[in-house]
Amino acid sequence: MKVVKFGGSSLSDASQLKKVLDIVKSDDTRQIIVVSAPGKRNKDDIKVTDALIKYYRNYINHQETTENQKWIIERYKNIIDDLKLPQTLLEEIKLNIANLSSLPIEQNDYLYDSFLSEGENSNAKIIAEFFKRNGLDASYVHPKEAGLIVSSEPSNARILPSSYDKIENLATRDEILVIPGFFGVTKDDQICTFSRGGSDITGAILAAGIKAESYENFTDVDGIFAAHPGIIKNPESISELTYREMRELAYAGFSVLHDEALIPAYRGKIPLVIKNTNNPSHPGTRIVLERENNQSPVVGISGDKGFVSINISKYLMNREIGFGKKLLQILEDLNISWEHMPTGIDDLSIVLRERELTPIKEQEIITRLTRELEVDTVSIEHHLSIIMIVGENMKNHIGVTAKATQSLSNHNINLSMISQGSSEVSVLFVIKTQEEKKAIKALYQTFFNKH
Structure with missing residues (x-):
């Protein structure tokens, strides 16, 4: 059935x-x-x-x-x-x-x-x-x-x-x-x-x-493309993806499929096929546990706007036990969910969806971080986008991130931050929203040799 x-x-x-x-x-x-x-x-x-x-x-x-x-x-x-x-x-x-x-x-x-x-x-x-x-x-x-x-x-x-x-x-x-x-x-x-x-x-x-x-x-649509066809002219179609790759792409703007829909199918080990009602003979894109063709390090590039970053600095933050817990408690008290948290020794940024914040919540965050955590500086940066390059095979190829950052640098695109999970399925770049389309074009040209 x-x-x-x-x-x-x-x-x-x-x-x-x-x-x-x-x-x-x-x-x-x-x-x-x-x-x-x-x-x-x-x-x-x-x-x-x-x-x-x-x-x-x-x-x-x-x-x-x-x-x-x-x-x-x-x-x-x-x-x-x-x-x-x-x-x-x-x-x-x-x-x-x-x-x-x-x-x-x-x-x-x-x-x-x-x-x-x-x-x-x-x-x-x-x-x-x-x-x-x-x-x-x-x-x-x-x-x-x-x-x-x-x-x-x-x-x-x-x-x-x-x-x-x-x-x-x-x-x-x-x-x-x-x-x-x-x-x-x-x-x-x-x-x-x-x-x-x-x-x-x-x-x-x-x-x-x-x-x-x-x-x-x-x-x-005839399945899933390596990049948004509204940004890249005639992008390559993807014949096969893993669930983890699709989850990453769906999270970062691939709206063909609801990202939560992957979880039951993944747990049930059910192959998922994206097909076109107007072109049903096209094979579409299969989403499976493991790809048969696992050669290309990057299978897709996605981008999504509507992010903000809460940027915090405090001298000797790394020595302060419980700092992260207290910070996240403030967000929980305000019913705010966060997406990413890149850190340095004395610096920490929290990336979250713009819709999570209101002007009142913004002011409350700044007030509580200053009063309760005694941070040295706190600022909130708006109009950010995330760009993701995705591929389970990236971990088997040296220099993928270097190629991506060099490509963005060549096109004068400044990176606010970079993040990669331990699974190495994706690399995430945070940039200004006004640079989003230019960044996707640059990365597509680098990994798919298209203009």
């Missing part, structure tokens, strides 16, 4: 759904189908999930929601009409969309999740019906029925380990199962979503749970 996930761009309208039908029909091992909400039909369109967010915001602010409901229902109506599906299905979806505005606002931690999940839920019902009308033995399966019981963490759900016992039972069913992605159900029967883009996570959990032959993730 294969688990197959289709993203929003693959399900945006009736013409795309017909491609999906052909893909499922072409391989009878594709038996568990995970679906997203309808995505954009063109670059100026709106995703259904974004429309549901707008609907939610108007509702909690006691503003008019009739137009929100109308727009969302119209999206589904167009798909249902174009596919010539029964109007009873549209009536059911209409009712579900309308009922969202009768949910309690006060003391309802799961209200946002309930709104957002309806995008996937309604789409799964349409797709299951479409499959049935076209000769496939298909059934819609709600995540609760599938066994997707999750932790009680609104908008950040995690699968409970005990869920896998029930998920395994899905492998005994003969028909094609169409399951909405992105959300599960808590033990208290509350709808609870994974983080945004979480349909990838649903697919990976199900693939691991049924011990699938593979997990195919269909999107709108």
